[in-house]
Amino acid sequence: MSSENDQNPFRRKVMTRQPGLIGAQWWNEGLSAMSDPVSRRKALQALAVFGGAVAVGGFALASTSGEDEYLELHDALQMQRERGWNFGATDDSLTFTGQTKVPLKPQDLNTLATELTPKQDALKPFSQATLFQSVASSSAGSLALTLRPIFTPEMNTAFKQGQALAALFAEQPEAARATAVLVDLPGPESIAFATALAERFEPVFTFDNWPHPVGVVPAHLTLAAATYYQPTLRELASRRTLPAPPVFVLDRQRLASYNDQEREFDNRYMARMPSAEQLRKLGIQHVLYVAPGGQGQTQELDDLNEDFVIWRTSGLDVKLVAAKDFQPDTTTPAVATGPGMTGTPDGGTPADAGSSAMATASTTPSRPDAGTDAGTSAVATASTPPRPSHWYYGGSRMAHDSFWFIYPWGRTHTSTGLVHGLPSSGILSAKNVPQVPPNVSKGYAYEPQRRTTMFSAIPRGATGAFRPFPSGFGKVAMRTSSNSRAILGPAFSSRSSWSRSSSYSSSGG
Structure with missing residues (x-):
C-alpha cells in the first residue's frame, strides 16, 4: 500500500511573507534528496568559505518547485533597508534587559x-x-x-x-x-x-x-x-x-x-x-x-x-x-x-x-x-x-x-x-x-603590535578612505531564482520556525 507521501509527494515547506512576496514554496522531499546533492547547509557553508567569489555567480540549489534557485550573498544592511529591519524573522521579538519605566518620546x-x-x-x-x-x-x-x-x-x-x-x-x-x-x-x-x-x-x-x-x-x-x-x-x-x-x-x-x-x-x-x-x-x-x-x-x-x-x-x-x-x-567612609x-x-x-x-x-x-x-x-x-x-x-x-x-x-x-x-x-x-x-x-x-587578522589584507586608501569589509563579512545569503534572478527570500530561518527543543528563547521584552 502506498504511503501518504507517495500519494502526494509535494508538501509546503515554507510560506513566503516578505514585502512584495506572498506565496508558498512546495518541495518534493524524495526528488529533492536525489537531485540536490548539495544541501542548503552545505551551500551556506560554501558561501562562508568562498565569500564574495560565490556571491557573484551564487551557489546553485536544485529545486523541484518548477524553478531552480541559488544562494547569493548580499549586503545585510542593504537587505534590511530594502525589506525591513526584521525581514525573515517578523514573528520574532527583541529582548530588552534592564528596561526602565521611563517613557520613550x-x-x-x-x-x-x-x-x-x-x-x-x-x-x-x-x-x-x-x-x-x-x-x-x-x-x-x-x-x-x-x-x-x-x-x-x-x-x-x-x-x-x-x-x-x-x-x-x-x-x-x-x-x-x-x-x-x-x-x-x-x-x-x-x-x-x-x-x-x-x-x-x-x-x-x-x-x-x-x-x-x-x-x-x-x-x-x-x-x-x-x-x-x-x-x-x-x-x-x-x-x-x-x-x-x-x-x-x-x-x-x-x-x-x-x-x-x-x-x-x-x-x-x-x-x-x-x-x-x-x-x-x-x-x-x-x-x-x-x-x-x-x-x-x-x-x-x-x-x-x-x-x-x-x-x-x-x-x-x-x-x-x-x-x-x-x-x-573602599578606604573612605561612605555616606x-x-x-x-x-x-x-x-x-x-x-x-x-x-x-x-x-x-x-x-x-x-x-x-x-x-x-x-x-x-x-x-x-x-x-x-x-x-x-x-x-x-x-x-x-x-x-x-x-x-x-x-x-x-x-x-x-x-x-x-x-x-x-x-x-x-x-x-x-x-x-x-x-x-x-x-x-x-x-x-x-x-601597551604598544600595539602588528598581527595577522581577517582585516590585515585590506589596505586603507591613499586618501585615508575607510577600509572595505572583508569578503563574506556582514553578508546575508539570499535565495535567488535562476530564471528571473528575483530574490525569493533569506536562507536563514526565524526563531519561531525552529524546533521546540531549540535552546534559543523566543520570548520578547
Missing part, C-alpha cells in the same frame, strides 16, 4: 540621529549614525514601537568609571585637548562611559548596523541605551566648549562570533577610524584606548590593529587603560546621600569633577522624566544604603594621583630628588611620588 526618536551627530564639522566624517537612523527609516516600521530604554547595573558602573577618567582630564585640560579617547566596551556600557566624558569630549558614535531579531550583534540594546542617555547627552552638548577632542564610542560586540548561517543574521561591522594625518589635524597627539580589562580583554580588537600600528609608527602615542582600573574607593547632597566627605573628589551638568547626588545621569523609579532615578534618596561615593583609578585617592605619572601626558609636579625610572613606559619613581598601583592593568606599557 516619539519626538526624541525622530531627532536621535541628529542630536547624536558631532557638532564639529571636523568630526562629522568619522561618525556612523547608521544605528540611530534605523528607527527613523520608513522600513523600520515596528522597531520604533518595540524599542524600550534600558539602564543596567553594568551601564551604571561604566558611567562611574567614565566619571573617574573625566576627573583626571579635568585636572589636566591641556592633556585632554591633545587626546582622543576610544571607548571599546559592550555597546550600552560604551555609551554610558562616553556620556560621563561628554562635557569635555565630543562623542563620535561608530555604530554601523541595524538591530535584527536573530542578529549576532545585539544592536537593539545599544540603541536602547542611547535613548536612555539622550537627554543627558543633549544637556552636556549645550555645556561643551568647542573645539573639543573626540571620544570615539565603539561596540565591542561588533565582531561577535557568527557560526550558524541558517539561524543567525550577520549584522557585524568593523570600526572605521581616522587616519593618523586626520587625527593630527584635530590636534591629537595621544590616543587612550579604553578596553574592559580582565583576562583577554586588554588588547585592541582585530579591526583596530592595523590603524593602531600605523598611528604608533606615525608618531601618535597609543596607550590602553582598562575600565576595571577605575574602582570604588548616604539625598537630593542636593554631594555625598563627598572631603568636599569633592574626582568622581564629580568636570561633570557640572550632572548636578545630582549620585554618579548616574539624571533623566528629567525619571521620577523616582528605582531603575532610572539618578538621585539617591536619604534611605539609600551607604555605598562608596568615589571612584578612582586604582580604587583610592593615592592610586588616582599616580595616573599622570604613569601616563605622562600632563604636567606633573616634580620635586627635589625626583628621578626617572623605566623611561620607556613613562613611569617616574621617587620616594614622594605615587607608584604604580598593584591592582591596575599594564595599559601604560
Whole structure:
C-alpha cells in the first residue's frame, strides 16, 4: 500500500511573507534528496568559505518547485533597508534587559540621529549614525514601537568609571585637548562611559548596523541605551566648549562570533577610524584606548590593529587603560546621600569633577522624566544604603594621583630628588611620588603590535578612505531564482520556525 507521501509527494515547506512576496514554496522531499546533492547547509557553508567569489555567480540549489534557485550573498544592511529591519524573522521579538519605566518620546526618536551627530564639522566624517537612523527609516516600521530604554547595573558602573577618567582630564585640560579617547566596551556600557566624558569630549558614535531579531550583534540594546542617555547627552552638548577632542564610542560586540548561517543574521561591522594625518589635524597627539580589562580583554580588537600600528609608527602615542582600573574607593567612609547632597566627605573628589551638568547626588545621569523609579532615578534618596561615593583609578585617592605619572601626558609636579625610572613606559619613581598601583592593568606599557587578522589584507586608501569589509563579512545569503534572478527570500530561518527543543528563547521584552 502506498504511503501518504507517495500519494502526494509535494508538501509546503515554507510560506513566503516578505514585502512584495506572498506565496508558498512546495518541495518534493524524495526528488529533492536525489537531485540536490548539495544541501542548503552545505551551500551556506560554501558561501562562508568562498565569500564574495560565490556571491557573484551564487551557489546553485536544485529545486523541484518548477524553478531552480541559488544562494547569493548580499549586503545585510542593504537587505534590511530594502525589506525591513526584521525581514525573515517578523514573528520574532527583541529582548530588552534592564528596561526602565521611563517613557520613550516619539519626538526624541525622530531627532536621535541628529542630536547624536558631532557638532564639529571636523568630526562629522568619522561618525556612523547608521544605528540611530534605523528607527527613523520608513522600513523600520515596528522597531520604533518595540524599542524600550534600558539602564543596567553594568551601564551604571561604566558611567562611574567614565566619571573617574573625566576627573583626571579635568585636572589636566591641556592633556585632554591633545587626546582622543576610544571607548571599546559592550555597546550600552560604551555609551554610558562616553556620556560621563561628554562635557569635555565630543562623542563620535561608530555604530554601523541595524538591530535584527536573530542578529549576532545585539544592536537593539545599544540603541536602547542611547535613548536612555539622550537627554543627558543633549544637556552636556549645550555645556561643551568647542573645539573639543573626540571620544570615539565603539561596540565591542561588533565582531561577535557568527557560526550558524541558517539561524543567525550577520549584522557585524568593523570600526572605521581616522587616519593618523586626520587625527593630527584635530590636534591629537595621544590616543587612550579604553578596553574592559580582565583576562583577554586588554588588547585592541582585530579591526583596530592595523590603524593602531600605523598611528604608533606615525608618531601618535597609543596607550590602553582598562575600565576595571577605575574602582570604588573602599578606604573612605561612605555616606548616604539625598537630593542636593554631594555625598563627598572631603568636599569633592574626582568622581564629580568636570561633570557640572550632572548636578545630582549620585554618579548616574539624571533623566528629567525619571521620577523616582528605582531603575532610572539618578538621585539617591536619604534611605539609600551607604555605598562608596568615589571612584578612582586604582580604587583610592593615592592610586588616582599616580595616573599622570604613569601616563605622562600632563604636567606633573616634580620635586627635589625626583628621578626617572623605566623611561620607556613613562613611569617616574621617587620616594614622594605615587607608584604604580598593584591592582591596575599594564595599559601604560601597551604598544600595539602588528598581527595577522581577517582585516590585515585590506589596505586603507591613499586618501585615508575607510577600509572595505572583508569578503563574506556582514553578508546575508539570499535565495535567488535562476530564471528571473528575483530574490525569493533569506536562507536563514526565524526563531519561531525552529524546533521546540531549540535552546534559543523566543520570548520578547
